[in-house]
Amino acid sequence: MSSAAPAPYPASRRQFLRLGVAGGAAVVLSGTASAAWGRPPVPAAGERVRAYVLVVDGCRPDEITRTLTPRLAALRSGGTAFPAARSLPVMETIPNHVMMMTGARPDRTGVPANRIYDRAEGLQRDLDRPSDLVFPTILERLNAAGGTTGTVLSKEYLYGIFHGRATYQWEPAPLLPLTAHAPDTATMDALIAMVDSVDPDLVFTNLGDIDRLGHSDLSGTTLQAARTAALASTDEQIGRFVDHLTVTGRWDTSVVFVLADHSMDWSVPSNVISVDLILQQRPDLRSQLVIAQNGGADLLYWTGDMNSRDAALAEISALVRAHPGVLAVTAPADLRLGPAAGDLVATCRAGWRFSDPYVVSNPIPGNHGHPATEPIPFFIGGGSARVARGRVSSEPARTVDVAPTVGALFGLGEPDGGYDGIARTAAFSN
Amino acid sequence: MSPFTRRHLLRSASAAAVAGTAVGAVSTSAARAQAAPASPMFRHGVASGDPLPDGVLLWTRVSPTADALPGSGVGPDVTVKWEVATDATFRRVVARGSQATGAIRDHTVKVEPRGLKPATTYWYRFLVGRNISPAGRTRTAPALGASVERLRIGVVSCANLQAGWFSSYRHLAAAGDLDLVLHLGDYLYEYAPGEYQARDVVVRPHDPAAEMTELEHYRRRHAQYKQDADLQSLHAVAPFVVTWDDHESANDAWSGGAENHTEGAEGSWLQRRAAALQAYAEWMPVRYDAGGQLYRRLAFGSLASISMLDLRSYRDEQASSLTDPAIDSPERSITGGPQMDWLLDSLASQDTQWKLVGNPVMIAPIRFPSTLSTAEVGAMQTLLGTTTVDGVPYNVDQWDGYAADQSRVLGHLRDNAITDTVFLTGDIHSGWACDLPADPATYPLNGKSVGTELVCTSVTSDNLDDILDAPPRSASLAVEEAFKANNPHVKYLDFDSHGYSVLEVTPAGVRMDWYVLAERTDRNSPAALSQSWQVAAGTQKVVPAGGSA
Numbered sequence: 014m015s016s017a018a019p020a021p022y023p024a025s026r027r028q029f030l031r032l033g034v035a036g037g038a039a040v041v042l043s044g045t046a047s048a049a050w051g052r053p054p055v056p057a058a059g060e061r062v063r064a065y066v067l068v069v070d071g072c073r074p075d076e077i078t079r080t081l082t083p084r085l086a087a088l089r090s091g092g093t094a095f096p097a098a099r100s101l102p103v104m105e106t107i108p109n110h111v112m113m114m115t116g117a118r119p120d121r122t123g124v125p126a127n128r129i130y131d132r133a134e135g136l137q138r139d140l141d142r143p144s145d146l147v148f149p150t151i152l153e154r155l156n157a158a159g160g161t162t163g164t165v166l167s168k169e170y171l172y173g174i175f176h177g178r179a180t181y182q183w184e185p186a187p188l189l190p191l192t193a194h195a196p197d198t199a200t201m202d203a204l205i206a207m208v209d210s211v212d213p214d215l216v217f218t219n220l221g222d223i224d225r226l227g228h229s230d231l232s233g234t235t236l237q238a239a240r241t242a243a244l245a246s247t248d249e250q251i252g253r254f255v256d257h258l259t260v261t262g263r264w265d266t267s268v269v270f271v272l273a274d275h276s277m278d279w280s281v282p283s284n285v286i287s288v289d290l291i292l293q294q295r296p297d298l299r300s301q302l303v304i305a306q307n308g309g310a311d312l313l314y315w316t317g318d319m320n321s322r323d324a325a326l327a328e329i330s331a332l333v334r335a336h337p338g339v340l341a342v343t344a345p346a347d348l349r350l351g352p353a354a355g356d357l358v359a360t361c362r363a364g365w366r367f368s369d370p371y372v373v374s375n376p377i378p379g380n381h382g383h384p385a386t387e388p389i390p391f392f393i394g395g396g397s398a399r400v401a402r403g404r405v406s407s408e409p410a411r412t413v414d415v416a417p418t419v420g421a422l423f424g425l426g427e428p429d430g431g432y433d434g435i436a437r438t439a440a441f442s443n
Numbered sequence: 444m445s446p447f448t449r450r451h452l453l454r455s456a457s458a459a460a461v462a463g464t465a466v467g468a469v470s471t472s473a474a475r476a477q478a479a480p481a482s483p484m485f486r487h488g489v490a491s492g493d494p495l496p497d498g499v500l501l502w503t504r505v506s507p508t509a510d511a512l513p514g515s516g517v518g519p520d521v522t523v524k525w526e527v528a529t530d531a532t533f534r535r536v537v538a539r540g541s542q543a544t545g546a547i548r549d550h551t552v553k554v555e556p557r558g559l560k561p562a563t564t565y566w567y568r569f570l571v572g573r574n575i576s577p578a579g580r581t582r583t584a585p586a587l588g589a590s591v592e593r594l595r596i597g598v599v600s601c602a603n604l605q606a607g608w609f610s611s612y613r614h615l616a617a618a619g620d621l622d623l624v625l626h627l628g629d630y631l632y633e634y635a636p637g638e639y640q641a642r643d644v645v646v647r648p649h650d651p652a653a654e655m656t657e658l659e660h661y662r663r664r665h666a667q668y669k670q671d672a673d674l675q676s677l678h679a680v681a682p683f684v685v686t687w688d689d690h691e692s693a694n695d696a697w698s699g700g701a702e703n704h705t706e707g708a709e710g711s712w713l714q715r716r717a718a719a720l721q722a723y724a725e726w727m728p729v730r731y732d733a734g735g736q737l738y739r740r741l742a743f744g745s746l747a748s749i750s751m752l753d754l755r756s757y758r759d760e761q762a763s764s765l766t767d768p769a770i771d772s773p774e775r776s777i778t779g780g781p782q783m784d785w786l787l788d789s790l791a792s793q794d795t796q797w798k799l800v801g802n803p804v805m806i807a808p809i810r811f812p813s814t815l816s817t818a819e820v821g822a823m824q825t826l827l828g829t830t831t832v833d834g835v836p837y838n839v840d841q842w843d844g845y846a847a848d849q850s851r852v853l854g855h856l857r858d859n860a861i862t863d864t865v866f867l868t869g870d871i872h873s874g875w876a877c878d879l880p881a882d883p884a885t886y887p888l889n890g891k892s893v894g895t896e897l898v899c900t901s902v903t904s905d906n907l908d909d910i911l912d913a914p915p916r917s918a919s920l921a922v923e924e925a926f927k928a929n930n931p932h933v934k935y936l937d938f939d940s941h942g943y944s945v946l947e948v949t950p951a952g953v954r955m956d957w958y959v960l961a962e963r964t965d966r967n968s969p970a971a972l973s974q975s976w977q978v979a980a981g982t983q984k985v986v987p988a989g990g991s992a
Binding site for chain 2: 074094097099340363364385386387388407439
């Protein structure tokens, strides 16, 4: 099975702006053909609202504490927190960022996982192409309503799938070689530069360090230290952003959404599930099955005769379920994943991971995609009078609720067919 | 639990000093009734329970004639009217009706008005001819999914009338702001006078003066408890949500018997249990019909659900000893299969933030410490009614004795990352606050917890200092420290005190306050706040109230 070529971005007339930032580095932003540079947008009516959606990628809710992440904790306690918040299947980065910006589940967006088997092209690939996302985002809809938007996404594949949707966008750089993401310091440089220069109404930002250090540390013994350091560092960057909004006079009009796309679960080396290995006893089934591995979840695609599909899937399901590390084998429709997710979704128990198509394919201890990684931090703070202060809500906030909530903030209507998410207006003071 | 084995009880019975007579005790407590003396027609008070968003169950018992005594099977059929109002003076009645009762159901009445408004306080009363019952106050549950800022719940268990006065109920009634009262079992005890009391003093002897084994006994015993003024006062101010533990039938009950049941000499277990269940269904404000299903789930907006467990009706027999390999057998169950499936579904439900579980016996794994003195070990064995072995589960009547079910529940919480699950537990006559380790072996290193357990102490029933015959908070302290050292997920433990708890539930956290009585045998005993522990939302860990995650 071959991998896909790098994401082909559609040709478009985009403008570029190179900005100097502290430390001598440069940030390059691009904008749509009609984007204005250096001119703050004019508020539609009443007081201006600035919304910033900051995704602390892979952060667990219990990792935000007053001692380790004081700036995040202060944002949480100063606004409205949703302690029952959860990510949605598959608990991976791309589908949950897409759900945040669309307000729709994967069976409507076309984006159910990070990695899928593309039946049309006959290969496995990441869902990182703009054309993979078939539902309008809040970025595009706010633009259409006269607002301006920006994306500052630290991961290459996120830059890919959201390419061209915001008024302004930053292409992550420099990319770290092992993780294909820009460090949070660079991402925050870009966010601040974008706010200072073009000051969009809405900016969607992904901070990748916490997730990437959770994934990439292979030693196990230093995992906790690396994770702790990443949390502290990212917290500093959040604080830097809040301070910048304050000193530039923007804080009082800002609404800051902070959430994770998923959390993280760690497995010991022996707790590995390989569907490939499970099916070694049944080469007739294995030879007609493609496995797209997503950490804590495997997407299984039947490629054989359709007449034998149902019986084969029943057998595969029973064999995979029998593994002690497997939590569930589910039809994608039951998780609202749509046809791109294949024919079966297997998820693992806490402390386990999938490694496919080969048992050595996934050596990293930190994974997500399975239900153990559903709880996420989710809170809405900021200096705007719109933010309800010191509130904690029992509402079951989900990643898919971000777009409806941002839409409510800006007075946008619902997309065609409505949202799947719910506007969490409990976070607003009126 | 097993406060004493049956053999121990029989041995100690002759030594017990019986203070007063059953009749005297009842009339004394009746004299303490609320400010407005209850009509003789309604001498057993009024109660409400199992609140829903649009209704709440109402209960009373009528005494239409002098001979219509509880358990007698005598007395005429009666039509009882009922009213629900939004004010205490019943000027604004919003629902009314009538229901027939008679000797066939021991003259008890249960009605279920519907169409009420959610999260609303109501008053209710019953009428027979010119006789009007005391007014009860109750409150409906918030609407499903509604935002709820706070719930306050009284939490009690293990009220042995022979062992003292129900001051805990009086203090809870006086609190005045409870949304409901959670009674986790051992609402009454089966023992005869002298079989089980306050150390060796029978403060108030049971009626009838025999161990309850037949329907008449169970009905009379329920009636005796329902005439306690303190219990009446609490029933009259807040809805109860109840489950049973073992003493509603017999000590250490299981699906096919009980430790305190001798097949043949005390009839058949099936008949005895049927009698216990019938009396329970008649006399308790609970949505339960004899022979039906007691386990159920109540919801309180988006804030909390309460799953009430029945851990006696379906469980396999307790293991024979602490080292019995049956403890780990996946074939043995404390819940039974259907209740386990229901519980796992309830915990996985994402309709409410807090998943509270009304849990009759402890689920936290507890290992017996190896550092106790011979006397301490002996006292623990008496408290538990079993022998003990260092390093093994200390009580096989708890979830520890059904390790496969225990593991399944805790694994379910872990695998599905279910947050904000709190087991609320009684049974063990002591106060505990515990984390529920994701893995007991690694918990001391990583502190990972998948939920919490908060255990209220007994209203009156004996605990460790009583068995050691030591002053409270003296000899037990060393035992508590040994338990905590050997079980680091146990953060708080009080083996001595009697009292009650108040649970406050908010979106930000759960907090339990343990109140302890000065003296359970003093009918006017004051109570004082002893400990407060909290669980911040999303943490799955208990910390002292005021501490931080």
